Amino acid sequence: xxxxxxxxxxxxxxxxxxxxxxxxxxxxxYKKTNIVKKKLxxxxxxxxxxxxxxxxxxxxxLLEKCRKQNxxxxxxxxxGRTQLKPGTTTALGIGPDSEExxxxxxxxxKLF
Amino acid sequence: xxxxxxxxxxxxxxxxxxxxxxxxxxxxxYKKTNIVKKKLxxxxxxxxxxxxxxxxxxxxxLLEKCRKQNxxxxxxxxxGRTQLKPGTTTALGIGPDSEExxxxxxxxxKLF
Numbered sequence: 001x002x003x004x005x006x007x008x009x010x011x012x013x014x015x016x017x018x019x020x021x022x023x024x025x026x027x028x029x030y031k032k033t034n035i036v037k038k039k040l041x042x043x044x045x046x047x048x049x050x051x052x053x054x055x056x057x058x059x060x061x062l063l064e065k066c067r068k069q070n071x072x073x074x075x076x077x078x079x080g081r082t083q084l085k086p087g088t089t090t091a092l093g094i095g096p097d098s099e100e101x102x103x104x105x106x107x108x109x110k111l112f
Numbered sequence: 113x114x115x116x117x118x119x120x121x122x123x124x125x126x127x128x129x130x131x132x133x134x135x136x137x138x139x140x141x142y143k144k145t146n147i148v149k150k151k152l153x154x155x156x157x158x159x160x161x162x163x164x165x166x167x168x169x170x171x172x173x174l175l176e177k178c179r180k181q182n183x184x185x186x187x188x189x190x191x192g193r194t195q196l197k198p199g200t201t202t203a204l205g206i207g208p209d210s211e212e213x214x215x216x217x218x219x220x221x222k223l224f
Contacts (some may be wrong), residue, residue: 005135015127016162016224021132023117023138023160030139045191047137050128079157112128 001041002049003029003096004106008059009052011090017083018112021076021090022050028074029093037072041096051109056089063092065105071097113152114159115141115208116218120171121164123202129195130224133188133202134162139188141205149184153208163221168201175204177217183209 005022007013013021026048030038041047053059059075066073074093080086095102117134119125125133138160140151153159165171171187178185186205192198207214 003135005131007121007131014224015130018127019117019131019134019224020160022135022163023115024158026135027139027142027158037180046136046139048132050131050135112126112131 001044001096002047002099002102003041004049004051004094004102006051006053006059006062006092006106006109007112008054008056008090010055011084011088012039013083013090021078024076025091025093027093028076029032029072029095032046032072032074033096034072037096044077046096050112052112053109059089059092062105066092066094069101069105071101071105073096113149113156113208114161114211114214115153116161116163116206116214118163118165118171118174118204118206118218119224120166120168120202122167123196123200123204125195136188137186137203137205139205140188141184143155143205144184144186145208146184149208158208163218164223164224165221171201171204174217178204178206181213181217183207183213183217212223
């Protein structure tokens with residue numbers, strides 16, 4: 001079991017901003033996951049991988065793939081109070097779910 | 113209400129590693145927080161701040177302060193499979209709790 005956090009690299013976010021958006025994505029995707037998957041993931045040590053994606057369009061395509069596969073997922077939009085325009089999508093949290101299911105949709109992405 | 117994520121800067125972690133450790137800290141501190149504080153925080157938009165800390169010793173001192181103030185907190189140790197030695201403390205999640213209570217212990221730290 002693992003959780004994948006996908007973060008846009010084309011927004012030139014600073015490290016703290018990337019970390020904060022990742023936290024939003026992780027927590028919101030976790031909340032949408034059923035209790036059995038949560039528990040299995042916790043037993044395995046709550047593995048998380050942070051992956052890069054290069055554009056809003058790629059992020060939207062990935063979100064659609066996740067929905068088709070019934071993966072729990074959460075797309076994060078920035079409130080726009082600091083570095084970005086309001087409503088900018090910044091990150092996507094997927095799972096936790098089985099590594100196979102997550103890899104099937106994210107296998108083409110590189111580790112951050 | 114806000115949640116503070118404190119990350120060590122002396123370990124030379126890469127951006128993805130920082131984001132992953134932040135996610136661990138955010139989720140584990142969230143789980144330790146009571147339901148009323150969780151709900152108040154969610155109503156306010158789940159504000160998260162990522163802060164820097166320069167050493168293990170400072171992180172331990174901060175953890176003690178949090179415990180004395182009855183702030184929910186979670187210290188994160190790295191499994192050491194990649195960049196760090198096993199058991200290295202990397203991050204601390206605090207809250208969510210009132211901004212005042214969080215600022216009282218973290219006010220001296222700079223934003224990441």
